[in-house]
Amino acid sequence: MPATTTPAQLRARVALAAAVALIALWIGSAFVPAILWAGVVGIAVEPLRLRMLRRWPGRHMLTAGLITLAVVAVVVIPLVIAVTRALVEVEGITHWINDARAHGVPVAAWVANLPVGSTQVSAWWTTHLSTPQGAAEQIARLDMGTIIEKSKSVGHNIVERAVVFAFTVLMLFFIIRDHDAIGAQLTRAIDRAFGDAGLRIGRQITLSVRGTVDGVVLLGLAQGVAMAVLFAFAGVPHPILLGLLAGVGAMVPFGLITIMLIALALLVIKGAVVAAIIVGVIGGTMSFVVDHTAKPALIGGATKLPFVWVLIGIIGGVETVGLLGLFVGPAVMAALVLIWREWVADDPVALTPPSSYSMPD
Template identity: 45%
Template sequence: MSFESTPDRTGPIDPTRSQQVARGILVLLLVLLGLFTLQDFLISLAWAAVFAIAIWPLFRRAKRRWPPGKHNLLMPLVFTSAVALIFVVPLLLIGIEAAREAQGVLVWVDHARQSGVPVPPALEHLPVGSEAATNWWRQHLTDPGDANTLFRQLKPARSVAMTRQLGSQVAHRVTLFAFTIITLFFLFREGEDVTAQMLVASRRAFGERGERIGRQMIASVHGTVDGLVLVGLGEGVILGGAYAIAGAPHPTLFGVLTAVAAMIPFCAVIAVALASLLVVASGSAAFGIALFAFGMVVIFVSDHFIRPVLIGGATKLPFLWVLLGILGGVESWGLLGLFLGPAIMAALILLWREWTAPAGSKSA
């Protein structure tokens, strides 16, 4: 028996309609199988793509200044490590601070079980609800017996179960973050080839319009990073300094929380209000009110003047659609929606403008 290939005497055969349909079904099936296989890592892939798009201009400038060597490993490794440290260092600081606070809470609970806890003077300075809070404290924490009853109601077994569940969630998030960083390294390393392949694929599938939509979405990601991340960090630095001046507890930690909350429009109000209430509760009502007023001014200027220019200016996207994209994206996709939402809105607005443009005019 011979396994040699026989010569093709029929010549090239054009695919029939049924073959084209079968080929399309096969491609769709393979894509669905690939998505099903990677379903637990799709978020990591999306985050890696967002990071790569956001940092790519800086990465290209660095490559032009320091051309890569033979293996092209050093520059991707440096940028990937920098991105990892941006997230790891603050989380470590927060974890260390939380561990210290947890130790203090355990000491406080042990002291409360033995001697009770007297009413703190700060409750008397609350602008609202001072009397009710003071009465509740006297009924539940002043007497050691009442304090023990309250702490027994916390159900330690449930707390242990919640701690285990939290630990498993943290381990899962750490795994996804590690996969994101690994993917980001390969995107930096093979970014030019991946970009060229994506352009070719978009032209073949959608023509010139597909390339325009892709560029519009990439510009939206750049604008969103500038408008959300950079502005949020700026708000955190400014308000962190204000917290320190006003005498708020843990001003650095509150500054970090404010920076994270400020990446979502109007959410920084919660952090500012909490810090202001703590300042008022400590007996400095004037400083607390001044801190809240200053924080509202900073948030108003950032959300109504700076962000619309940075986000909408990159894609000519109206602020209303920027806001809807951000809030709707967060509602649908979580934190990843901060970047996906405006990118989707930018693509839709581009399609709308092209569809409604007068005949013969060119799209912007």
């Protein structure tokens, strides 16, 4: 005769499971961002995985390997370009500092092109930078100790993020390879714990993450390419590097505007005021159209999430948990809006087609 579970035993089992889960979360807390990143990327590349498996049936290992390598290339190649350019700039800055200490810094040609304050800037420059003594005195004011400490902090952060990235890549490979088994287990677990409502919320979160990747990452990369071309035609220094930074900045609220202001300042310094106006108008218009039409449509379209909730999710998510919040924030808002709609609806089930109760492939 099978043993029965008493209410006290059931409560004890739940308490034990919760305690074990909390301890496991505490032990592995350093790798939670890596697991979440792997999950986000795994959801985003799922359509590609399905297409590849239709082309190569049963080749789960090959599919996972190729997609993982592609993701690594998308991340690493821009980083290599940025680091290479940064090293070149550092070498140039070092040479400039040594030359300034030896010979001073002549008044730059762009000072005369300033729309206001050129006389005052020229006078200050002549007094404090034109002679070797003045330039050396200004350079000596830099807090080298603080700079060295900041450099050590940056180096530590780079190593830490490299470890997290490596673990993310490893987790991503296994998530893609074992997607079907993982999806089936999650579906059963959610169904047992929350029923159909849990499956609908899970589907809403998945669609939100996928839409956010399309609306933030893909549109950001497209904006970066477009800005790099625009910078090159306008004569902005280092157009590829600034275009790369613009692509990354487009994923973060107000990030693209910051990069554009830097590019405009560089053009004004060169005396290319007309080019700066053109870049500002074209870049600003493109950013406005993308941010207020294409991005909300991609992020909120699949989940019918209003634009204001998309904006709150993105900005609030970035403010709370950093870059990962770009994807977590809208997903949480999508789940919240679905819960609210089902709570106030006359027929909650009618909000979601029956075919979507299970987790999407």
